[in-house]
Each structure stands twice: as structure tokens, then as C-alpha cells.
Amino acid sequence: MEKMIDLNGNSYPVIPEVETIQQLLEHLGLGDRILIVEKNKEILQKDHYDAPIMDRDQIEIIHFVGGG
Amino acid sequence: MNSKYSRQELFAPIGPIGQQRIREAKVFVLGAGALGSSGAEMLVRAGVGELTIVDRDILEWTNLHRQQLYSEQDVIDQLPKAIAAESRLRAINSDVKVRGIVADVTPENVLELFEGHHFILDGTDNIETRLLANDAALQLGIPFFMGACVGSYGLTFPIGVKEGTPCLHCLLEALPPQSLTCDTVGVISPIVVTTAARQTAELLKCITGATMEPRLESVDLWTGERAAMNVQSMKKPTCPSCSDTPVYPYLSANEVIRTAVLCGRDTVQLTWPKNRQVELMPFANSIRDIVSNLKQNPYLVSCEYNDHRLVLFRDGRMLVHGTKDITAARKIVAGLLG
Numbered sequence: 344m345e346k347m348i349d350l351n352g353n354s355y356p357v358i359p360e361v362e363t364i365q366q367l368l369e370h371l372g373l374g375d376r377i378l379i380v381e382k383n384k385e386i387l388q389k390d391h392y393d394a395p396i397m398d399r400d401q402i403e404i405i406h407f408v409g410g411g
Numbered sequence: 412m413n414s415k416y417s418r419q420e421l422f423a424p425i426g427p428i429g430q431q432r433i434r435e436a437k438v439f440v441l442g443a444g445a446l447g448s449s450g451a452e453m454l455v456r457a458g459v460g461e462l463t464i465v466d467r468d469i470l471e472w473t474n475l476h477r478q479q480l481y482s483e484q485d486v487i488d489q490l491p492k493a494i495a496a497e498s499r500l501r502a503i504n505s506d507v508k509v510r511g512i513v514a515d516v517t518p519e520n521v522l523e524l525f526e527g528h529h530f531i532l533d534g535t536d537n538i539e540t541r542l543l544a545n546d547a548a549l550q551l552g553i554p555f556f557m558g559a560c561v562g563s564y565g566l567t568f569p570i571g572v573k574e575g576t577p578c579l580h581c582l583l584e585a586l587p588p589q590s591l592t593c594d595t596v597g598v599i600s601p602i603v604v605t606t607a608a609r610q611t612a613e614l615l616k617c618i619t620g621a622t623m624e625p626r627l628e629s630v631d632l633w634t635g636e637r638a639a640m641n642v643q644s645m646k647k648p649t650c651p652s653c654s655d656t657p658v659y660p661y662l663s664a665n666e667v668i669r670t671a672v673l674c675g676r677d678t679v680q681l682t683w684p685k686n687r688q689v690e691l692m693p694f695a696n697s698i699r700d701i702v703s704n705l706k707q708n709p710y711l712v713s714c715e716y717n718d719h720r721l722v723l724f725r726d727g728r729m730l731v732h733g734t735k736d737i738t739a740a741r742k743i744v745a746g747l748l749g
Contacts, residue, residue: 351629351636375693377583377590379627381640403638405629407583409590409749410561410598411446411536411606 365392378406429619437461439528443492447534448480449607466492467515477600521547545579546659558610563633565606572623580652590749679740688727
């Protein structure tokens with residue numbers, strides 16, 4: 344079943360192949376970025392990116408960029 | 412009440428006492444590019460006491476769509492940004508003691524530059540300088556308002572605004588060898604103004620004594636995505652920059668890119684520290700669309716960019732041909748790698 348999450352404030356349908364935070368980051372093309380992930384208001388340590396994504400999870404991702 | 416600031420004083424969280432504190436503030440603006448221009452203009456209009464703005468660059472046509480302090484004439488005159496910024500900022504508000512300094516901010520001069528200021532606004536264009544500023548600001552005990560943006564995306568984070576909060580080094584752990592830059596993926600002016608506005612609002616809050624939190628925030632003006640996190644849990648007790656026994660690694664030369672002019676050749680060599688070498692393949696992929704004559708083999712990547720030939724070797728060295736100017740070479744590389 345397709346899961347629906349809240350991703351950075353927008354509703355986002357998660358395709359079935361994406362089951363973990365790490366897979367979501369790769370799916371979003373953010374796999375090699377320096378970033379910080381919050382899942383349901385808790386910041387995830389990097390070794391917890393295998394955490395499963397559940398329906399209605401609130402995920403926030405902030406990635407670092409160089410410009411300015 | 413000085414009528415120039417009456418509407419700002421009427422804003423209750425500032426009031427006459429807050430305005431007096433703004434008047435007494437000495438602010439350092441690190442970089443006079445897009446974020447630096449926008450933030451400096453707001454701070455000068457707000458009536459800070461003194462503002463120092465530092466930049467290593469001269470103006471180019473590609474700056475004008477987003478760097479709000481500058482005019483076409485400034486580009487024609489080939490003015491250094493710090494000089495054009497100083498002149499424009501003084502014209503905006505003669506109450507403020509404005510000083511523009513043309514300089515590359517390095518481990519050697521950063522403490523001297525920051526000293527004597529109460530707040531630092533980030534207007535730099537690369538993460539390496541941000542981590543340098545983070546270390547220098549922590550050592551001097553000066554709050555540092557980080558901001559960065561590319562494309563339609565920006566992020567902000569205030570550092571040293573409350574006892575025991577994480578610093579930029581806690582959040583980043585290691586310096587990424589490569590990050591997105593305005594030279595590689597472009598930028599639109601609305602995200603510059605939005606990001607600078609958030610930095611400046613936090614700075615004004617800090618000046619006026621508001622309660623501060625270590626909030627990392629991001630917004631993408633094109634997609635409508637936004638995020639805000641209290642990152643207190645990311646404070647690292649062993650952080651080399653903000654622990655009880657800090658060593659401020661970015662203030663020492665081992666953690667930063669080393670540079671040398673190659674004798675007898677019109678070439679600058681940049682050497683990355685061992686722990687953050689630039690990988691050949693990702694580098695080649697990220698620059699493919701913006702450089703010409705890109706060539707790669709297992710040992711190196713070479714290309715032409717802005718009339719310079721660049722060669723990146725597998726051992727973490729890059730040669731920038733066609734210049735003896737270290738600052739110019741660093742600027743070219745910062746544009747490509749962030």
C-alpha cells in the first residue's frame with residue numbers, strides 16, 4: 344500500500360519500494376548530501392537512517408548548501 | 412524619538428530600549444555578495460551603531476540580479492564589492508559608522524577582523540569559510556548568524572546565541588568535499604532576501620535580548636517546502652570547536668585548503684586536507700554542464716572554466732592555470748565546489 348507522509352510541510356506519497364529513511368534520501372537524490380533528518384520531531388542519528396517509514400510520518404530534511 | 416526609527420520603535424518587542432541596543436551594536440558582515448548585501452542593508456536601515464563589511468571580490472555583471480547594493484556603474488568601474496557596499500550603505504543611513512574592507516578572510520586574519528564586534532552575519536558563499544567563522548566566533552564569544560542559499564532553497568542557523576547550544580561543527584561533523592553553489596546550480600533573488608531576512612531577524616532579536624533557540628530552518632520558495640528543527644540534541648560534548656576544551660581546528664592550517672603559487676608558472680595549486688579529498692568522478696559529474704573541454708582518466712579530471720584550465724588530481728591537489736593570484740584561484744574553486 345502506498346504510504347502518505349508529511350515531507351517538509353507538504354503531503355508526499357511514498358512509493359512502495361521506499362521503505363526506510365535512507366531509501367527516501369536516495370529516492371530524493373539527497374543520498375550524498377550533508378543533511379539532518381527529523382522524524383516525528385526527533386532528530387535521527389545517521390546510524391538510524393535504516394528506520395522504517397510509516398504512514399503519516401512527519402519527516403523534515405534540511406541539507407547544507409554552499410552558496411550565499 | 413528619532414523619526415527615522417519611529418516605526419521600528421513602535422514594534423513592541425523592540426521599543427525604545429531595543430532601539431538603543433541596536434544603536435550600540437557593532438556588527439560584522441562576512442561577505443558582500445548576495446546575503447551580505449541584503450543583510451547589511453537591513454541592519455544599516457535598522458540603525459546599528461557600526462557595521463564592518465568584508466569581501467575579497469570585485470563586481471561582475473552576473474552579480475547584479477541578486478546583490479542589491481550594486482549598480483551597473485559599479486560593475487563598469489570594476490569596484491571591489493566592499494568599497495561599493497560601503498559607499499551605498501553610507502548613503503542609505505549616515506547615522507551608521509560603515510567600514511568596507513577588501514580582504515580574503517583566512518585563518519591568519521579572521522580573529523583580528525572579528526575582534527571588537529558584537530554580532531557576525533554570514534554572507535559568505537562556501538562552507539569552509541563558514542566553519543572558519545564558526546571557530547573564530549566561538550573563540551571570541553560572538554554570536555554568528557549562519558545563512559546559505561542556492562537555487563530557490565535557503566537555510567539559516569544562529570550559533571552561540573544561548574549557553575550550551577550546538578555549533579555549526581556539531582551539525583556538520585565533517586566538511587563536505589563538495590556542496591551546491593550558485594555557480595553550479597544558479598540562484599534566484601527571492602531566496603537571497605528571504606534567507607537574509609531570517610538571519611537579520613534573529614540578529615535583531617539577539618540584540619534586543621529576546622529568548623533565542625538553536626533552530627535550524629530551511630525553505631524552498633519554488634516548491635513551498637519548509638522545515639524547522641530545534642537541534643539542541645546535536646550538541647556534541649566532544650566537539651573540537653565548542654566543547655569545554657576547544658581546539659578550533661579551522662583556525663589552524665591543517666584543516667583548510669592549502670595554497671601555493673607554482674614557481675615560474677602562471678598556476679596556483681590548492682591542496683585539500685587528507686580527510687576531505689575531492690573525489691574525481693562526483694566532481695566531474697557536478698561540473699559537466701558548466702565547464703568546457705572536460706577530460707577525465709583514472710588519475711585526474713581536467714577542464715576549462717572562466718578562461719582557466721583546472722586539473723584535479725587523485726591525491727587531492729588541484730591546479731588552477733592562468734593565474735598567480737591565490738585569492739582568485741580560491742574564488743574559482745569555491746564557485747565550483749562550495
